[in-house]
Amino acid sequence: MELRGFKNRNATPGYIYFEGEKESQNSWERFKRFSARAVKGELFVGLWIVLREMIKFNIHTVQYPLQKLQMFPRYRAIHKLLRLFESGHERCIGCGLCEKICIANCIKIDTKVDENSRKLVTEYSINFGRCIFCGYCAEVCPELAIVHGDDYEHASEQRAHFGLREDMLTPIDEFKAKKQKEFPGFGALSKDADKFVKKTPLAY
């Protein structure tokens, strides 16, 4: 489509303008309108539809504690901190981008430089009383370290539950059992991401 097609703001030809129902003049016309409205089959159409749905018996109820919905990949529930598949170390490099971008100001991250002069994350916590689950942290994370999980059952006795690093980080035994899945959702690389990798031009 050409650009000119978009620039045409005159939308009138495609529209049919409805002038409104005609005001009935005399009582005969009013009677005709009444009978046309009253004898319409719409009421029986309604009856047929509900009966059809009952006979088809296509029940949409999820009996929740017994059946659970599988959440789709982009669902944004309680966060998870992932580990590197190669070494099992946590992925977080302590860059602080998530803390910076968090619009609810609920991520708290603390780092220090360890004896090998590597940056080490000492504290990582999310205040889920404030978190709005916008997904910016997962999107901005360069290492896919902080991601959203799909566990939507987060009722607990304490507000602080789920929010500490040991709660969010994949447990090491679970990791060793190879149960950690790569995060497919918000901020993750697409499946065909390798195709778009280009060599850095080194002309200079």
Added chain:
Amino acid sequence: MIETALIIETVVKAVVVLSVVAAMAGFATFIERKVLAFMQRRLGPMHVGPYGLLQLAADGIKLFTKEDIIPQNAIKPIFIIAPVIGAASAFVAVAAVPYFPEFTVFGYTIHPIISDINVGLLFIMGAASVGMYGPLLAGLSSANKWSLLGGARAVIQLLSFEVVSGLSILAPIMMIGSLSLIDMNDYQIGGVANWLIWKQPLAFVLFAIAGFAETNRTPFDLVEFEAEIVSGYATEYSGMRWGLFFIGEYANMITISVMVSIIFLGGYNDMWFIPGAIAMLLKVSLWIFLFLWVRAAWPHIRPDQLMWLCWKVLMPLSLINVLITGIVLV
């Protein structure tokens, strides 16, 4: 001696009818929830008992054990007696309704009607109309605006539909020449072709519409429509007092179903190969189902629309029907 036997028989019948109708009214709530759920692609109550069957018992226990609250500014004696009037009049109306053909147990013939009075139809309609005092008194005594509006709407409804139901039933009465429901049933002996619905289709439709209005069912449920007046006259009621209103309403539903079945649908006469008692059960169940079906499908109307419908459309139609019937009979 005969009188004693009659008294005992009547008392036994009354107890049986009362308990069965009350139990059916309770069961109808369960059926209603299930049918409505299926029509809306839900499952309805599922957790208490198999397929939620014991939900009925759970609801009963809840109603009986709930705290009975009487509002501070309510007029106490009237507030207390209003639900009793509602339920009692519904059960009084049941007294003149025949349910089944007479049958013999141990050589003793039983007429399944508590009292075959010769003005049975008038009695039923009168008692059912008295039932409107329940909502009215409840609305007036509750010291609550929603209740008051609900009570006012109950009176509007009574004034509107009572004329229609009376006039529409007049044409069959003229044809049969009796007010007893048993005579009406006997008039239609001899198969489906003799049903009164074929001779009085207009009266049938009018009486059915008036029946929906009388039982406050959906197209005319403006007495307790939640979105407008919370719970209408029952807003301030809790526990078993509220339950009494409910039982009365469902008993009325059963009464209307039985009446329509007897007057227009051939009553408890044998239908093809189906014996009369089972045919009666089928007809009544069909009508209860129709009540629920309509509730699932149709919106409800405004009070002014109800009055317009009853006074300007249905009443002239029923008068014309009476006139035509008279001309044909003469």
